[in-house]
Amino acid sequence: MIVLGIHMGHDSSAAIVKDGEILADVQEERFNRVKHSADAPIQAIEYCLEVAGLKNINEVDYISYSWLNTSQKMKALLGFEQEDSNTLKDKLFSQGKKLLGRSAETLVPPIYFPDFKLKDKSKFVNNEHHLMHAASAYYTRDNNEKCLIFTCDGAGDNVSLAVWQGEGNTITALEKFDGYTAGIGWAYSIVTEGLGWIHGDGEGKTMGLAPYGDPEKCKGVLDKYFPKFDGKNLVKKSEFGLATHWMQRGSNQFHFEEAYEVAELVEKYGREHIAAEAQRKMEECLITYIKGWCKETGIKKTAAAGGVFLNVKLNQRLWEQKEDALDEYHVYPNPADCGLAVGAALNEYYKHNTFTGKKIEHLYLGPEYKNEDIEKLLKIRKLKYHYSEEPWKHAAKLLSENKIIAWFQGRMESGPRALGNRSIVMSPIHPDNKNTINAYVKFREGFRPFCPSLLHEKADEYLSNYKEELFMITSYTANEKNKNSIPAVVHADGTLRPQMVKKDLNNRYWNLINEFGNISGKYIVLNTSFNVMGEPIINNPMEAIRCFYNSGIDALFLENYMICKDESLAPA
Ligand SMILES: [Fe+2]
CATH class of the missing domain: 3.30.420.40 (ATPase, nucleotide binding domain)
Structure with missing residues (x-):
C-alpha cells in the first residue's frame, strides 16, 4: 500500500509511505528556496512519486491531506470540482475567474504545473489538522x-x-x-x-x-x-x-x-x-x-x-x-506543520494496517546527489577539486585546525535541523567558535546557541540526566565534568541540545566525529544547518557551492569531493 501525504500551508510539504516505511518527506521550501513556503508542494510531490518509483499520482492508493477542508487551489491542482466558497482567498480566485469569463468549475492550475489530476476522487482523504500532528507522534x-x-x-x-x-x-x-x-x-x-x-x-x-x-x-x-x-x-x-x-x-x-x-x-x-x-x-x-x-x-x-x-x-x-x-x-522530531505530511500518510496507512510500534530512527528522507553529478558540476564551475575515498579523515584534520567546514553527504534531512548531511561543522573546543561561525557564516544573533553532534556511545561524557536523542529535539544539562572543555556548544543556562550519532544510521558523519575525537580527544562537534540566516537548508550541490562562496566557510565536502578557497588546506 502506498499513501501520499500532503500538507499545504505554512511549511508546505509532501511525504510518501509504502508498506509502513516512510520513503520520502520533504518541504517545498527546499526546492523553491522560500523559507516556510506555503506554495502548493508540487516539487515535493514529484520528488515523493519519483522515490516510490511512480510515474503518475494516480498510482498511489490514497492521498491523505492535512486539513478538514480542501482549498480551491488544491482542488484545481487535483482536478476536483470547485463549488463557490465564502473565504476571502477563494472569492479573489472567483473574481479572477469572472474576469476571464470562466465558470467556477474551470479554475485550472498554471500551465507549467505537473499534471496531478486524480481520476479516482475517493482516493483523496481530508483530515483534521491536529489529528495529523497526533498521528505523526503516535505512529513513530x-x-x-x-x-x-x-x-x-x-x-x-x-x-x-x-x-x-x-x-x-x-x-x-x-x-x-x-x-x-x-x-x-x-x-x-x-x-x-x-x-x-x-x-x-x-x-x-x-x-x-x-x-x-x-x-x-x-x-x-x-x-x-x-x-x-x-x-x-x-x-x-x-x-x-x-x-x-x-x-x-x-x-x-x-x-x-x-x-x-x-x-x-x-x-x-x-x-x-x-x-x-x-x-x-x-x-x-x-x-x-x-x-x-x-x-x-x-x-x-x-x-x-x-x-x-x-x-x-x-x-x-x-x-x-x-x-x-x-x-x-x-x-515527533519534525513536530511543526512540515511534519504533517508524514502524519497524514501514516494515519491513512494505519487505517488499513496493524500498528504494533515502529520507532522513527532517522530523518534522511530528502534528495541525494551522486559523485558523478557533483564532479560534472565542479568541472562546469571550473573549480579545483580533490577526491578522497575517506573524506572524513581530512575533514577531521581541518576541524582540529579550527577551520569551518561544510559537510554535504547523502539524503537531505526533513525538518528544521541539519543532522550531519547538510551541516556546517566546527570544533566545539574554542570558546570563540560561536562568534566565529556567526561572523563568517551564519550572521545570526549572538545570543543564539549552537548545538553539538556527538557519538552515541560517548553521550555519558557530555550529558547528564538524558535519554537517547537522535534529533536535537530536547535539550539536556551538560555533564559538569566536561562542559568547560566544549564551550562553543553549551548554552548560557548550561544545557546542550544534542544529536547522538549512531554508526549504523550515519556512517560517514560518525566517522567524521570519531576521527575528530581521535585527534582532539573530544568525540563531539559543533553542528549547524548548512545555510545562511533566513534561507532554507541547502538541498543540492549547486546551492552548496553558492553558499560556500557567499560565506567564510573554509572547505566544502561534497560526497567524496572537496573544494577549498586556500589551496594550503587541500589534502597533501
Ligand atoms: Fe499545526
Missing part, C-alpha cells in the same frame, strides 16, 4: 501501548491545544481548545512579534534569548495572554483580540495590537526578561496540563507534536517530570 513510537498524545501549535482547523488517546491502531480525541481559549502557541508568538521577530519563524530566537533573562524581573506581566490550568482543568482563558490576517513568510500574522503592547513591556523590562517570562509561562501551562492529564487518567506514556514542541527547553522540562508523572515522552 516504538510501541502501540495506551498513551496520551498532546498537540499544541498556533492554530489549525480552529484548534490550538488538544489531547488524544492512542492505543493499538486508533487515536481518539479527549479534549480540544481553540486559540482564543487556550492559545499557548499564539501567546508565545505574540511575545516573539513584540520582540520584533516574525511569527512562525522567530520563536526559536525567543527561546534562545530566554536563558539570559530573569523571569522574576517581570513575573506576571504576560499572564493575560496565556491560559491558566489547575491540573488538567482550564481556570482562565487566553485574552486576545481577534486575529489579523496578514500573510508574511507563509504564515498569517496574528494579534498586532497585542504585539505592540508586548513591545512596550519589552521597552520597560528588557528583552531578555520578557523572553524568559514567556518561556516560563509556556512551560508552566503545558507542564501543568500534561501532568494533570497523566494524574487523572493514570496513563504515564506520552507523545507530542505541533510547532510548540519544537521548543527544546519545554521538552527537557517535560522529560524531567519522568520521576513523578511521565514514564515515556516521545516528541
Whole structure:
C-alpha cells in the first residue's frame, strides 16, 4: 500500500509511505528556496512519486491531506470540482475567474504545473489538522501501548491545544481548545512579534534569548495572554483580540495590537526578561496540563507534536517530570506543520494496517546527489577539486585546525535541523567558535546557541540526566565534568541540545566525529544547518557551492569531493 501525504500551508510539504516505511518527506521550501513556503508542494510531490518509483499520482492508493477542508487551489491542482466558497482567498480566485469569463468549475492550475489530476476522487482523504500532528507522534513510537498524545501549535482547523488517546491502531480525541481559549502557541508568538521577530519563524530566537533573562524581573506581566490550568482543568482563558490576517513568510500574522503592547513591556523590562517570562509561562501551562492529564487518567506514556514542541527547553522540562508523572515522552522530531505530511500518510496507512510500534530512527528522507553529478558540476564551475575515498579523515584534520567546514553527504534531512548531511561543522573546543561561525557564516544573533553532534556511545561524557536523542529535539544539562572543555556548544543556562550519532544510521558523519575525537580527544562537534540566516537548508550541490562562496566557510565536502578557497588546506 502506498499513501501520499500532503500538507499545504505554512511549511508546505509532501511525504510518501509504502508498506509502513516512510520513503520520502520533504518541504517545498527546499526546492523553491522560500523559507516556510506555503506554495502548493508540487516539487515535493514529484520528488515523493519519483522515490516510490511512480510515474503518475494516480498510482498511489490514497492521498491523505492535512486539513478538514480542501482549498480551491488544491482542488484545481487535483482536478476536483470547485463549488463557490465564502473565504476571502477563494472569492479573489472567483473574481479572477469572472474576469476571464470562466465558470467556477474551470479554475485550472498554471500551465507549467505537473499534471496531478486524480481520476479516482475517493482516493483523496481530508483530515483534521491536529489529528495529523497526533498521528505523526503516535505512529513513530516504538510501541502501540495506551498513551496520551498532546498537540499544541498556533492554530489549525480552529484548534490550538488538544489531547488524544492512542492505543493499538486508533487515536481518539479527549479534549480540544481553540486559540482564543487556550492559545499557548499564539501567546508565545505574540511575545516573539513584540520582540520584533516574525511569527512562525522567530520563536526559536525567543527561546534562545530566554536563558539570559530573569523571569522574576517581570513575573506576571504576560499572564493575560496565556491560559491558566489547575491540573488538567482550564481556570482562565487566553485574552486576545481577534486575529489579523496578514500573510508574511507563509504564515498569517496574528494579534498586532497585542504585539505592540508586548513591545512596550519589552521597552520597560528588557528583552531578555520578557523572553524568559514567556518561556516560563509556556512551560508552566503545558507542564501543568500534561501532568494533570497523566494524574487523572493514570496513563504515564506520552507523545507530542505541533510547532510548540519544537521548543527544546519545554521538552527537557517535560522529560524531567519522568520521576513523578511521565514514564515515556516521545516528541515527533519534525513536530511543526512540515511534519504533517508524514502524519497524514501514516494515519491513512494505519487505517488499513496493524500498528504494533515502529520507532522513527532517522530523518534522511530528502534528495541525494551522486559523485558523478557533483564532479560534472565542479568541472562546469571550473573549480579545483580533490577526491578522497575517506573524506572524513581530512575533514577531521581541518576541524582540529579550527577551520569551518561544510559537510554535504547523502539524503537531505526533513525538518528544521541539519543532522550531519547538510551541516556546517566546527570544533566545539574554542570558546570563540560561536562568534566565529556567526561572523563568517551564519550572521545570526549572538545570543543564539549552537548545538553539538556527538557519538552515541560517548553521550555519558557530555550529558547528564538524558535519554537517547537522535534529533536535537530536547535539550539536556551538560555533564559538569566536561562542559568547560566544549564551550562553543553549551548554552548560557548550561544545557546542550544534542544529536547522538549512531554508526549504523550515519556512517560517514560518525566517522567524521570519531576521527575528530581521535585527534582532539573530544568525540563531539559543533553542528549547524548548512545555510545562511533566513534561507532554507541547502538541498543540492549547486546551492552548496553558492553558499560556500557567499560565506567564510573554509572547505566544502561534497560526497567524496572537496573544494577549498586556500589551496594550503587541500589534502597533501
Ligand atoms: Fe499545526
